[in-house]
Amino acid sequence: MSRVKTLQSLFKRYRRPGDIVFAWVLLIISVFLLSQLFEQTAYKPRGKLFAQPRFWPAVSLMGMAGFAAFHLLGSALSERIEGRWREVWTWIAALEYAGWFIAYAALVPLGGYLPTTLVFALALTLRAGYRSARMLIAAGACAVIIVLLFKTLLRVNLPAGRIYELLPDGLRPFMLTYF
């Protein structure tokens, strides 16, 4: 019993709710990746061990699996904290915003940088719960400033929107280049 207690105090540590779920996920991913080592990396018969293309993936994955196992052990031996699944739900909820980001990135080449950014900023501000005209104006202004700074001024490498092709001849090249 005392040995078990010693082991427990050795691995007990500070943590937050949801830690054990994350620890399990880490371990599963590490073991899965490690199981793919022979299929996903090559071994050159006459090469030295340290120069093998398999060497560093093997070292890092074994390290990952080992550390993940100890992390899980530490989590399992510490007392349970309430709110585990509520925390996991927050992680899942973040996927919504990842989706917003990807949708924004997918729409820029079609809708043009300026219009898409403007619409996106306003929509996301509404989604974030702001309803006042002041916040919406601020969001719009931020969007325009960001476009002016990065695309117009710094000429950062961003695609021109296909929607600009519909514009009249005089305006089209201007919008394609600067917005």
Next chain:
Amino acid sequence: MENLLAGAEMLARWDVLVALLVGSIGGVIIGAIPGVGPAVAIAILLPATFSLDPIVGLTMLLGIYGSSMYGGAIPAILINTPGTAVNALTSYDGYPMTQAGEGHRALSLAYSASFWGGIFGIGCLILLSPVLALIAPMFGSREIFLAAFLGILLVILAHRGQIFAAGFLAMFGIFLQTVGLDAVTYTQRYTFGFSFLSSGINLIVVVLGLFALSQAFFLLTAPDSSPDAKPVTGKLTAGFKELLKHKRVATVSSSFGVLLGMIPGTGEFTAQFMSYTYAQKTSAKPDDFGKGSPEGLIASEAANNAVPAAAMIPLLALGIPGEALTAMMLSVFYIHNVIPGPQLFQNQIDLVYGLYFALILLNVIVMVFLLFSTNLLTKIIRVPTRFLGVVILILSFVGVYSLRNSLTDCMISAGFGVLGLILKRLNLPIVPIILGMVLGGIMEVKLRSALPRLKTPLDMIDRPISFILFVIILLVVALHIRTLVREFRAHQPEEDHDMHDSQTR
């Protein structure tokens, strides 16, 4: 002397000065807004600087890096919320001073101590340069491999109480950099047949996901809040006089900052804790610490501001970044084909001196700016947090998409954003992933290039520097084990590991 002049000449260009001005003032503002740290700002601006001259891009990023901690002191002192992670200890003594109606005194002391630390750090850097130029060429592949290994080891061990998680994340970083086509043997590694993985996982895409996007997700999923800092009245120059009464604390703390800044993997946080502990132990009024002690405030601010200059030492001399921000800067060097390392001190010493001067200038600019605009900054930091999340999300797009106009990059980055959010919410560190990626790449390349000269494993440490590094590695491990055993025997109470919060912003 010629090199010094050439370095100064590099800065005497309007675009460099504008970049420095924008970087340093922008850095103060970014540092002052709780929720956006220098890492987020540098990650977003990184791709935009690729099209600029190396010195222009680097001075801008350096400006943000060096000045954000000045700004971070403002909310730490006025509203008990550190603006950047490394200002956490500043709030211990700064906020009680504000509560006692001494907000302006605390701010003024923090600025003076930061300036002292900043200039002290640069002074050491300049004095050490000739020594570095002498030692750096002694670093061959073996030595750089061992130094990178030491960096990985230290970044893991520095996360006390979270070593397994930090170890996992560092190993994950090393693994990430192996994905793709191996450049030497032309074999695929962990691409699972996906063509987009053949070119590997881009460091900047990961950095933007882990630092910028995760912060946006973090702010957007958390309840909205708006920091409310009250303006301060009084002369902000008064702190200099008071600082002079605590010269010893300021200098020793700055020295801790320099020393720990030079060692990869440790950085501002350890420096701050050590100087704070030192200041408390040697103070005539140790009981005042945590209740508004000026010495505590000075120790914390002087230490963290001495770090940026010192962190440039391993970066410039060996090409080894000590923490996430210098790791990001390393990619700017590479993009411009300026390879930091021993040869930089031999071939491009003017650039090195140019960066030193930029650091001095930025400290002066920031100091002057803060003396006149602190109250303006107290208004700026009132941006509601969710709105900040919206802005960071829009800005992150520029960073990720402008790299190579790839939607896949955006998806990968969004994935890392979610991972970063989970790590932040669990209070686990992000930095080991980035350092694992950068240092893992360095270790693989250097070990390979050292192999032809190694007949036996002992050849790895048969040169003086490599032997010293090897001994340091053994010492670090031995000391860590000793501490663990002692703590275990003493049954010490659980530490407050919220301190690692610093690593994630």
